[in-house]
Amino acid sequence: MEHGAARSGVRSAVRDDVLYVTLDAPPVNVMTGAMMGELSDVLARGNADATLKAIALDAVGKAFCAGADVGEHRPEQAPAMIAGFSRLFRALGASELPVVMAVDGAALGAGFELALMADILVASERATFGQPEIRLGFFAPVGVAWLAARVGVARAVEITSTGRTYTAGEMHAMGLVSRLVPPERLSDEREQILGDLRRASPVVMRMNVRLTRALAGRPFEEARVEAERVFLGELMATDDVREGIASFYEKRRPVWQNR
Numbered sequence: 001m002e003h004g005a006a007r008s009g010v011r012s013a014v015r016d017d018v019l020y021v022t023l024d025a026p027p028v029n030v031m032t033g034a035m036m037g038e039l040s041d042v043l044a045r046g047n048a049d050a051t052l053k054a055i056a057l058d059a060v061g062k063a064f065c066a067g068a069d070v071g072e073h074r075p076e077q078a079p080a081m082i083a084g085f086s087r088l089f090r091a092l093g094a095s096e097l098p099v100v101m102a103v104d105g106a107a108l109g110a111g112f113e114l115a116l117m118a119d120i121l122v123a124s125e126r127a128t129f130g131q132p133e134i135r136l137g138f139f140a141p142v143g144v145a146w147l148a149a150r151v152g153v154a155r156a157v158e159i160t161s162t163g164r165t166y167t168a169g170e171m172h173a174m175g176l177v178s179r180l181v182p183p184e185r186l187s188d189e190r191e192q193i194l195g196d197l198r199r200a201s202p203v204v205m206r207m208n209v210r211l212t213r214a215l216a217g218r219p220f221e222e223a224r225v226e227a228e229r230v231f232l233g234e235l236m237a238t239d240d241v242r243e244g245i246a247s248f249y250e251k252r253r254p255v256w257q258n259r
Contacts, residue, residue, distance in 0.1 A: 008038035012046075017053045017202070018194055019046040019097075026061030031110050032069045036084040043091040051258060053205050054197040055095065056190060057118075058102040064127065067109025070136070082141070085110070089142055092117040096206040098197055102190045103127045104183055108165070113142035116150060119209070121176060122190050123168040124183040129176070130165035149217070150176055201240035201256040 009025030009032070021042055023029040031039075046055050059065060068085070071077075092099065092114075101118035106128045115121060115129065131143045140160055148156035151174045159166070172180040181189045197205070211230055215223040235241055239257045247254035 023059035028063035028066035063106040065111025127168040
């Protein structure tokens, strides 16, 4: 199924076991409450689809996302805005699918917070990133909650407190950007990554992503014991682990049963 018409600035489609989501509110994809709601709905449907192997998120226009609608930040509107914001990031945080984002242009404010939720972030060399809210008298909820886990406390304080804009190269050096490519290579690089992800069993992919996220930051021994428990108690009970072994010995591509 190809991309359909945009609803509230979001387009989505499933192709070859991947949910493609595109921000389509040019020129700079400012996220309104309606747009966050539609994006939340799309992600929830993707999370509920047991056949999927990944979520791919990109944008059209000259910016990936220039942030949330400043007009919706007024004190009387803030509760509704934060409710929509919370629902969106809860859906991203709850996903058991790897989230691959392709960023070309500016990812600022809520757009930067969105990029923080990527498992694999592919950026063009002309992409920029920043958390400028502090200059308007705000702080960034996901920035202060999650950025330190991605780049360390000192860098997170710098990024959220200075409000400055960073190049894709700087974010690559900090470890936030996974792949840094020329703009003309952005789509091909993303598709290469998605091609690798498509080779996995959907049920095992979800198990792998769920554990990687859940065990992050735990003491090694505790994390190892839990991973081994799931390996023996859940993974070994699947048909797909047997199919994977059979395909290895039969020198063929596995035919996953997703169970």
